[in-house]
Amino acid sequence: MSTQVPADLKYAKSHEWLRVAGDVGTVGITDHAQHELTDIVFVELPAVGRKVKAGEACAVVESVKTASDIYAPVSGEVIEVNKPAADDPSLVNSAPFAGGWFFKLKLANPAEAGALLTPEAYKAQIGG
Amino acid sequence: MLKRTPLFAAHQRAGGKLIEFGGWEMPVQYSTITDEHLCVRRAAGIFDISHMGEVIVRGPVAAAFLNATLTNDVRKLVVGLGQYTLMCNEQGGVIDDLYAYRLGAEEYLLIINASRIEADVAWLEQRLAGVAQRAEVSLTNMSDVSAAVAIQGPKTPGLVDQLFPGASSGGTVVARPSELKKNEIAQFAFAGQGVCVARTGYSGEDGFEVVAPASLIEAVWEAALKLGHPFCLQPCGLGARDTLRTEAGFPLYGHELDENTTPIEAGVGFFVALDKGEFVGRAVLAEQKANGTKKKLVAFKMTEKAPPPRPHYPIWAGGSAVGAVVSGTQSPSLNNGIGMGYVPPECAVIGGKIEIEIRGRRFAAEVVKKPIYKKA
Numbered sequence: 012m013s014t015q016v017p018a019d020l021k022y023a024k025s026h027e028w029l030r031v032a033g034d035v036g037t038v039g040i041t042d043h044a045q046h047e048l049t050d051i052v053f054v055e056l057p058a059v060g061r062k063v064k065a066g067e068a069c070a071v072v073e074s075v076k077t078a079s080d081i082y083a084p085v086s087g088e089v090i091e092v093n094k095p096a097a098d099d100p101s102l103v104n105s106a107p108f109a110g111g112w113f114f115k116l117k118l119a120n121p122a123e124a125g126a127l128l129t130p131e132a133y134k135a136q137i138g139g
Numbered sequence: 140m141l142k143r144t145p146l147f148a149a150h151q152r153a154g155g156k157l158i159e160f161g162g163w164e165m166p167v168q169y170s171t172i173t174d175e176h177l178c179v180r181r182a183a184g185i186f187d188i189s190h191m192g193e194v195i196v197r198g199p200v201a202a203a204f205l206n207a208t209l210t211n212d213v214r215k216l217v218v219g220l221g222q223y224t225l226m227c228n229e230q231g232g233v234i235d236d237l238y239a240y241r242l243g244a245e246e247y248l249l250i251i252n253a254s255r256i257e258a259d260v261a262w263l264e265q266r267l268a269g270v271a272q273r274a275e276v277s278l279t280n281m282s283d284v285s286a287a288v289a290i291q292g293p294k295t296p297g298l299v300d301q302l303f304p305g306a307s308s309g310g311t312v313v314a315r316p317s318e319l320k321k322n323e324i325a326q327f328a329f330a331g332q333g334v335c336v337a338r339t340g341y342s343g344e345d346g347f348e349v350v351a352p353a354s355l356i357e358a359v360w361e362a363a364l365k366l367g368h369p370f371c372l373q374p375c376g377l378g379a380r381d382t383l384r385t386e387a388g389f390p391l392y393g394h395e396l397d398e399n400t401t402p403i404e405a406g407v408g409f410f411v412a413l414d415k416g417e418f419v420g421r422a423v424l425a426e427q428k429a430n431g432t433k434k435k436l437v438a439f440k441m442t443e444k445a446p447p448p449r450p451h452y453p454i455w456a457g458g459s460a461v462g463a464v465v466s467g468t469q470s471p472s473l474n475n476g477i478g479m480g481y482v483p484p485e486c487a488v489i490g491g492k493i494e495i496e497i498r499g500r501r502f503a504a505e506v507v508k509k510p511i512y513k514k515a
Contacts, residue, residue: 049171052469053446055498071498073446075172075469076378 014137015042017108021124022133023084028108031124036085039112040072040103043137048074051100056092056114063087063116065123070113072103085123087116144189145286145353149360153374161254161393163190165377172378176471179342179383180514183292184375185363188348189356190253193285194260197246198276205247208266208419209239210402212412216241219311221248221322221337223410226259227420231401231427235259236392240324240337242310248324248335248350252392256282266419286356290363291346291383294370299347301366302359303327303336310335316347330358341380343387343510385466385477388438388509394450394465395436395479403427404481406436406509434462435487437506441476441495445502448478448495455494455501456486464495472512476504 020028026044030037045051053073063069063083070081092114096102103111118124128136141164150157155166166187168175178184196205205213211224221240225233235255240248251259260280267278290299296317307313307325316336319325324337332355340346351359364372381391390396395405402411403424413425441448448467453460467478478495486493489508494501 049168050173050471055446071446073469075382075447075471076167078446078449 014046015108016130016134016137018130020108020130021084021127022130023082023127024136025082027081027084029084029124029127031118031121034118034121035090036087036116036118036124037112038081038084038114038116039107040081041133042107045104045107045111048072048077048079049104050075051103054097054100054103054113056094056097057089059089059092061089062119063089072100081113083116084127085116086119088119089114090117091115142190144187145356146187146189146288146360149357150187150374153364155374155376158377160377161190161252163253165190166374167378168376169374172376172382173471175373175375175379176382178371178373179292179344179375179379180472181293182371182373183290183294183298183367184342184373184379185360185367186289186291186375186377186380187360188289189286189353191287192249192251192253192256192259192280192282193287193350194249194251194263195242195246195279195281196249196263196276197279199245200270200272200275201245201247204267204270204276205239206415206418208263209237210411210418210420210424211239212415213239213241213247214415218243219323219325221324221339223407225396225402225407225410226262227402227424228398229419229423231403231420231423232398233392233396233400233402233405234262234398236390236396236407238337238339240335242324242335250287250348250350255392256280284353285350286353287348287350288356288360288363289340289342289346289348289380290372291340291342291375292344292372294372295346298363298367298370298372299336302363303329303334308333319347329362330355334359341387341389342383343389343512344383381466382468382471385468385479386470386472386510386512388479388511390436391466400434400481401427401432404432404434404436431484433483434481435484436465436479437482437487437493438479438509438511439477439493439495439504440473440507440511442503442505445476445495445504446497447476448497448504453496454480454482455496456482456491460496461486461493467495470512477511
């Protein structure tokens with residue numbers, strides 16, 4: 012069972028992924044992160060309308076053992092959150108890149124995404 | 140440098156995720172905490188508890204020495220029986236909680252917490268120095284040469300009978316390990332050597348703990364995994380050990396218990412035998428048993444959708460912060476946040492409404508009876 016690192020995404024060192032479509036970025040946590048956390052039992056999402064800066068803690072994911080902060084990989088305004096993931100946190104385990112996404116940002120500065128890791132660089136970071 | 144148990148290589152082979160725990164490098168999980176937890180509730184799990192300490196107390200005045208040092212009454216122990224007990228300081232604060240087994244007429248085995256081995260042995264030696272018949276009691280710290288596993292779950296009786304076939308050779312006299320009753324201990328043969336098997340555990344399930352020479356434990360572990368296949372036995376880590384004991388409402392040293400907390404405050408006064416005569420901490424414990432305490436341990440369940448409670452989160456009641464969580468998790472059996480914490484006695488009422496503060500927000504919870512989870 013190898014760890015998935017989709018080729019069409021950008022990655023943060025802190026294990027979030029970013030999918031950019033126009034001026035909207037969708038954020039979630041990677042397959043590697045959900046595998047390391049195991050058994051996700053709670054997801055706390057930011058308020059819609061909140062403005063976040065790149066690197067700012069703005070969500071929380073909790074496994075049986077620990078609570079971990081989720082950081083905004085880029086700056087922007089939260090325009091949508093994934094309520095189904097808050098209702099059923101196991102979605103983050105089963106579909107980290109699909110149904111288990113966390114929130115969408117209206118990007119404040121699309122160029123910031125360029126500073127994130129490429130799939131190859133992220134793979135190297137996690138030793139994949 | 141973290142200490143490793145003799146099962147370190149076995150954990151690596153089994154895919155265990157290793158973490159630091161009280162100075163030891165131990166497996167927190169092999170599959171997932173929830174999976175291992177539910178496996179113990181439904182079938183069987185095996186845990187490495189070799190980090191725990193073993194101390195042998197021997198001699199004609201061993202019983203008198205232990206009775207003056209521990210809170211429970213060792214005179215209740217026939218050969219082959221054990222009891223939960225506590226070791227307190229003069230203020231009644233808990234130095235450690237432990238199991239004391241009577242292995243022979245004048246021989247006792249103490250199973251102590253990994254993080255407390257040094258403190259316990261220092262305290263016992265200091266106490267020993269004050270014994271009048273000093274030559275009549277000896278203390279041997281076996282922690283470095285002994286190892287142990289816990290085999291827990293409803294399917295374990297059949298497994299231990301296969302693992303240690305035959306009758307006991309010491310301790311409680313039984314034809315097979317599964318004939319042991321709760322808290323009984325006996326010696327059995329394994330690969331030509333002696334191991335101690337006790338019917339006890341820390342999971343709230345039926346189960347056994349096996350104490351063996353360090354050089355033998357890996358063979359016990361591997362044999363258990365092999366024979367355990369038809370019993371759905373899984374290796375389980377400290378993560379599941381913690382969620383299982385929290386559901387059962389068992390204290391963990393460093394969380395529910397410490398040197399500033401008494402057994403009465405921690406709700407384990409049942410294991411304090413005030414009627415046995417003088418022992419360390421007795422005056423304070425007798426006073427608290429008669430007049431009450433300033434804080435009391437309660438178990439609680441979250442009553443609304445909430446993040447899992449965690450240690451140090453504030454507990455609120457009647458609009459003010461009244462205490463703090465000491466253990467908390469998402470219960471895998473109940474799929475609900477559960478925990479334990481200290482509150483003033485007036486808040487320690489079963490069914491009482493409290494709130495747990497989590498990241499600045501307060502979530503509703505209710506004080507419940509222990510065990511927090513019990514099989515229907």
